[in-house]
Amino acid sequence: MEKCLKLRPAVAGSGFKMEGYYVWCGSVIKEGDTYYLFAARWPKEKGFPRGYLTDSEIVLATTDDLSKPFEFKKVIISKRDGDKWDSCMAHNPYIFKDGDTYVLFYIGSPDGGIVTRAIGYAYSKSLTDGWMRSDEKIDLIPDANNPAVTKTTDGKYLMYFRDGDLNVYVARADKFSGPYEIINDHIFKKGIIEDMFVYIDENGKYIMVAEDAAGKYTGLVKAGVRFESCDGVEWDGDSAVLAYDYDVDYDDGTHLFMQRRERPFILDDNGRRYLFTTAKINGEERLTGGDTWNMVQEIEEEYK
Numbered sequence: 398m399e400k401c402l403k404l405r406p407a408v409a410g411s412g413f414k415m416e417g418y419y420v421w422c423g424s425v426i427k428e429g430d431t432y433y434l435f436a437a438r439w440p441k442e443k444g445f446p447r448g449y450l451t452d453s454e455i456v457l458a459t460t461d462d463l464s465k466p467f468e469f470k471k472v473i474i475s476k477r478d479g480d481k482w483d484s485c486m487a488h489n490p491y492i493f494k495d496g497d498t499y500v501l502f503y504i505g506s507p508d509g510g511i512v513t514r515a516i517g518y519a520y521s522k523s524l525t526d527g528w529m530r531s532d533e534k535i536d537l538i539p540d541a542n543n544p545a546v547t548k549t550t551d552g553k554y555l556m557y558f559r560d561g562d563l564n565v566y567v568a569r570a571d572k573f574s575g576p577y578e579i580i581n582d583h584i585f586k587k588g589i590i591e592d593m594f595v596y597i598d599e600n601g602k603y604i605m606v607a608e609d610a611a612g613k614y615t616g617l618v619k620a621g622v623r624f625e626s627c628d629g630v631e632w633d634g635d636s637a638v639l640a641y642d643y644d645v646d647y648d649d650g651t652h653l654f655m656q657r658r659e660r661p662f663i664l665d666d667n668g669r670r671y672l673f674t675t676a677k678i679n680g681e682e683r684l685t686g687g688d689t690w691n692m693v694q695e696i697e698e699e700y701k
Contacts, residue, residue: 413467414690423691451509482534563589588613603629
């Protein structure tokens, strides 16, 4: 299957990594001349991947040039006292701007369990300071995770998320804070999907780039897949095309074959578009250990 995204070689040294940490889940926004990356990290000694359940926190890194590395700035969301929905960990950040307010959707857990994972948010007028965390989770389903949010042309908010079995849902609200009503509880019937990113293109069509978790749509397990929808609620599984695979060329002539390449996020920067993904190499197997970072590639062309 041909890839629908033609990507320029990644710039050697670009992206975001941290010594001693696993880095995952990059979500990016640009304000002025600065790119702000929100990512999840947890100490390597806690293990991959399950260490995130007890020790993941959300950090901010910035750069003024996507060909240069992002620099760590500060921890935005970490553990907090008490038995809040996110007291134990924070993961899956998704940055969203609503008017003059920045909203950071993410998942948390009060106890490091899987079934207790839930989606909530923090909000601020500043990307660097003043983040206020929701005291309550968003009322969805048990183990709701992988949030992605887009705003419709009529001002509604659509939240995409998955459950523990990787069934994908979409919920709608009048405000970013909710309440959210689930309006499609099983978007994709053919195969399991996760790591959804959704945007509305110049023709008003909804586009989703996600992970083909079992390879049912692309033939490649955990490759990137692209879907289309007319309304953001009902999605055409037959529209699936391969978005990207595990092979990455670099501008210095090197080539990497990723063990995992997940969490797609597309940034539109004044007409230039960039694909951010999480990358993993060097593990004994695909699902464990190794080294991870957030990588970025410019999208040279997208085939519809």
